[in-house]
Amino acid sequence: MTTFYTKDHEWIAVAGDIATVGVTSYAQGQLGDVVYVELPEGGKALSQGDEAAVVESVKAASEVYAPIDGEVTEANDALADAPAMVNEDPEAGAWFWKMSIADKSQLDDLMDATAYKAYVDTL
Amino acid sequence: MADAHGEGALKKTPLYDLHVELGARMVPFAGYDMPVQYPAGIMTEHKATRDSAGLFDVSHMGQALLIGPDHETTARALEALTPSNFVELGHGRQRYTVLLNAEGGIIDDLMVTRPLDPAEDGKLMIVVNAACKDGDYAHLAANLPADVKLEIIEDRALIALQGPKAVDVVAAHAPAAADLAFMTAAPMEFDGIAVHVARAGYTGEDGVEMSVPAGAAEAICRALLADERVSPIGLGARDSLRLEAGLCLYGHDIDTTTSPVEGNITFCMQKRRREEGGFPGAERIQAELKDGPGRLRVGLKLEGRAPAREGAEIRTPDGILVGTLTSGGFAPTVGAPIAMGYVATEHGTPGTRLDLMVRGKPLAAEVVEMPFVPNRYYRKPKA
Numbered sequence: 001m002t003t004f005y006t007k008d009h010e011w012i013a014v015a016g017d018i019a020t021v022g023v024t025s026y027a028q029g030q031l032g033d034v035v036y037v038e039l040p041e042g043g044k045a046l047s048q049g050d051e052a053a054v055v056e057s058v059k060a061a062s063e064v065y066a067p068i069d070g071e072v073t074e075a076n077d078a079l080a081d082a083p084a085m086v087n088e089d090p091e092a093g094a095w096f097w098k099m100s101i102a103d104k105s106q107l108d109d110l111m112d113a114t115a116y117k118a119y120v121d122t123l
Numbered sequence: 124m125a126d127a128h129g130e131g132a133l134k135k136t137p138l139y140d141l142h143v144e145l146g147a148r149m150v151p152f153a154g155y156d157m158p159v160q161y162p163a164g165i166m167t168e169h170k171a172t173r174d175s176a177g178l179f180d181v182s183h184m185g186q187a188l189l190i191g192p193d194h195e196t197t198a199r200a201l202e203a204l205t206p207s208n209f210v211e212l213g214h215g216r217q218r219y220t221v222l223l224n225a226e227g228g229i230i231d232d233l234m235v236t237r238p239l240d241p242a243e244d245g246k247l248m249i250v251v252n253a254a255c256k257d258g259d260y261a262h263l264a265a266n267l268p269a270d271v272k273l274e275i276i277e278d279r280a281l282i283a284l285q286g287p288k289a290v291d292v293v294a295a296h297a298p299a300a301a302d303l304a305f306m307t308a309a310p311m312e313f314d315g316i317a318v319h320v321a322r323a324g325y326t327g328e329d330g331v332e333m334s335v336p337a338g339a340a341e342a343i344c345r346a347l348l349a350d351e352r353v354s355p356i357g358l359g360a361r362d363s364l365r366l367e368a369g370l371c372l373y374g375h376d377i378d379t380t381t382s383p384v385e386g387n388i389t390f391c392m393q394k395r396r397r398e399e400g401g402f403p404g405a406e407r408i409q410a411e412l413k414d415g416p417g418r419l420r421v422g423l424k425l426e427g428r429a430p431a432r433e434g435a436e437i438r439t440p441d442g443i444l445v446g447t448l449t450s451g452g453f454a455p456t457v458g459a460p461i462a463m464g465y466v467a468t469e470h471g472t473p474g475t476r477l478d479l480m481v482r483g484k485p486l487a488a489e490v491v492e493m494p495f496v497p498n499r500y501y502r503k504p505k506a
Binding site (some may be wrong): 035036038056057058059061080083 | 158160164165166167169359362363427429430432452453455460505
C-alpha cells in the first residue's frame with residue numbers, strides 16, 4: 001500500500017485498484033474538535049477537485065475534495081456516530097471513503113509522505 | 124512569517140505575550156490579534172467554563188466614560204440615544220442597552236455602569252464592542268450635549284472570569300467580589316491592585332468582568348491561572364458559550380437593520396422608556412411593542428447532528444422561505460447543534476417545526492425558548 005497526500009491535506013492510501021481517502025493529522029489539528037462529517041454515498045462519481053465530503057468542527061464547516069477521479073465504493077459510516085474519531089485517529093480509523101481509481105496517472109502529481117511533511121513545515 | 128495576515132498591523136492587547144506563551148492560536152478579530160483557542164481546544168474550553176472557571180481576555184472591547192455635571196444630566200444624554208432607563212439606575216448597578224439609529228436599528232449593544240461611589244455621580248462607564256468602538260465613539264461625540272463629555276479609556280485591560288467557580292477564585296484575591304450580585308459592580312483591590320469588578324458576563328454563567336490597569340493585566344491573569352480551577356478560553360468557546368446562553372453577537376444577531384423588539388431584547392427597555400419614547404426610532408419601536416414585530420429572533424434546535432451556520436435559509440416544512448440564520452453551530456453543553464435567526468413572527472412560536480437549508484438539503488429543527496442552557500447568574504436572596 002502506498003499513501004499519497006494533497007495540498008488540501010487529504011491522504012489517499014492505494015491498495016490495488018481501491019483508494020482510501022481521509023484527512024491528515026495536520027488537517028484535524030487545524031479543524032479543531034470535529035462534530036459532524038458528511039460523507040459521499042456509495043456509487044457517487046467523483047472528479048478530481050470535487051467537493052466530496054464536509055467536516056464540521058465546533059467553529060466552521062470545511063470541504064474535503066476528491067484527490068482523484070473515481071467512483072465511491074464505500075463510506076465510513078462509523079464517523080456519523082463518532083465524528084471525534086477524526087481528531088483521535090485521522091490517518092487510520094477515521095478514513096472517509098473508499099473509491100475506484102479511474103486514472104492512475106493522477107497519483108503521480110500527489111505528494112509522498114516526505115514531500116507532504118516538507119510542505120506542512122512551510123505552513 | 125512577516126505580516127502573516129497581510130492586512131496591516133493588528134493591534135495587540137496587553138495580554139498578547141501571555142496568549143502566545145500559553146500556546147494560543149492567534150487570529151485577526153476586530154483589528155486585534157486575538158486567541159481563538161488554546162491547545163485544549165474549543166470543546167474542552169467550553170466545558171471548563173461551564174464546569175469550573177474560564178479566563179477570557181476581552182481587552183479589545185472599548186471602555187469609556189461619559190462625564191457630565193451630575194447623574195441626571197449624563198443619564199438623560201445617554202437616554203436620548205438608547206431605549207433604557209439610566210436616570211433611575213442605582214449606584215453600582217449595571218445595565219445592558221443598545222445605541223439606536225434614527226430608524227430604530229441597533230448601532231451597537233453595550234453595558235453601562237453607574238459608579239458605586241456617589242462622589243462619582245455624573246459619570247457612567249460604558250463597554251462597547253471592539254468592532255464598533257470607533258463608530259460608537261464618533262456617534263456619541265457627535266450626539267452628546269455640550270456638558271457631557273466622552274472620555275475614552277486606553278490604559279486599561281478587560282478580563283472576564285466566568286463559570287460556577289469564577290467568583291470563588293476571584294474572591295481569593297479580591298474578597299469584595301463575593302458580595303456583588305448579578306449586574307452590580309464595585310471598585311476593589313485585587314492583590315493590592317485597584318480594579319473595577321462587575322458581576323456579569325457573556326456566557327450565561329456566574330462570573331465577573333474586571334477592568335484592570337493595562338500594566339497589571341498579565342500579573343492578574345497569571346494569579347488567576349495559577350488556580351487549578353481556571354482555564355484560558357479563546358474566542359471560539361466564547362462564541363459557543365454565548366450562543367448556548369441565547370446572547371446576541373453584534374453584527375450577526377443584531378445590526379443596524381434590526382430593532383430591539385425584532386431582536387427579542389426588549390428586556391433592555393424599561394417601562395418608563397417604553398411608554399415615554401424619546402429615543403431614536405421610537406415610532407417604529409413603540410409600534411412593534413404594541414402590534415408585534417414582523418420578524419423575531421428565535422432559538423432553533425436541530426434534530427440531527429449536522430450544524431447549520433449563519434446565512435442558512437429558514438423554511439417551513441412546505442418549503443416556504445420564512446427567515447435566515449444569524450448564528451449557529453454545535454453546542455457542547457446541549458450536545459447538539461443549535462442556532463438563532465430571524466423568522467416571520469407567525470413562525471416564531473416555540474414548538475414550530477422549521478427546516479434549515481444546508482448545502483441544498485433541509486435539516487429539521489424546532490423553535491425553542493432561549494437560553495438553550497439555563498442561566499446561572501447570581502442573584503442575592505431578598506433580605
